[in-house]
Amino acid sequence: MGAFAFWLLGQRFGGSAPVVQALFGAWFAALVVGFAIDLDQRLLPDELTLPVIPIALVLDLSGNNPLVGGGVVAAAAVAVVVPLVLFALSIPFGAGAFGIGDVKLLIGAGLMAGFMRTLSGLLAGLMAAGLVLAVLLAARRIGRRSYIPFGPFLIFGILWGIFTGG
Numbered sequence: 363m364g365a366f367a368f369w370l371l372g373q374r375f376g377g378s379a380p381v382v383q384a385l386f387g388a389w390f391a392a393l394v395v396g397f398a399i400d401l402d403q404r405l406l407p408d409e410l411t412l413p414v415i416p417i418a419l420v421l422d423l424s425g426n427n428p429l430v431g432g433g434v435v436a437a438a439a440v441a442v443v444v445p446l447v448l449f450a451l452s453i454p455f456g457a458g459a460f461g462i463g464d465v466k467l468l469i470g471a472g473l474m475a476g477f478m479r480t481l482s483g484l485l486a487g488l489m490a491a492g493l494v495l496a497v498l499l500a501a502r503r504i505g506r507r508s509y510i511p512f513g514p515f516l517i518f519g520i521l522w523g524i525f526t527g528g
Contacts (some may be wrong), residue, residue: 363518364394370525375428382426389414389474393517396467400513406463414470422473429524430476440480441472464512471520479523486526487512487519 367390375383392410400406421427422434430437445468452460472480491512498504 363397363521367391367394367521370521374524379426382421382428385417385421386474389417389470390521393520397514397517400463400511400517404509404511405461406467406513408463408466411463411466411470414474415466418470418473427474427476429474429479433476436477437473437475437480440477441469444472444480444484445469460512464516467513467516467520471516475520475524479527480520481523482526483519483521483523484516485519486522487515487517490518491515 368387371383371387371390375386392414396406396410399410418427422430422437425432445465448460448468449462449465468480468484471483475483491510494515495504495510498510499506504510
């Protein structure tokens, strides 16, 4: 995952300003670390998700985010609406079905990646989760009540959305 993320960094942001490359590099590093931590400890730490939000807002409002461009309002809308809707839909499934760390991750991703990349990334993450869970259920490696962290699928989807361009 780390190799994919940093290959993507060079491919997608090679012509951007060095500061923008550095910020996206730091974000990609945080995503890779978050991927590993969520798999291991079932949480996405605030130290990895919260700093992305103000940095993304500064990049968006200054017009320096190559992924958002002029779509700041759409990026802000997807950053607020998508995580809240997913969290609200998860409430009937009990605590931990969709965690607050996932919400913070998606807020930052919406602001950093923009509207279409976030939606396509979310779709890719959901499809990857469905495929992996179906295989694990069929192989009887997990049960219907097993806890599966959703953050790694979201992170994969975010990177996929950035890679494919939405």
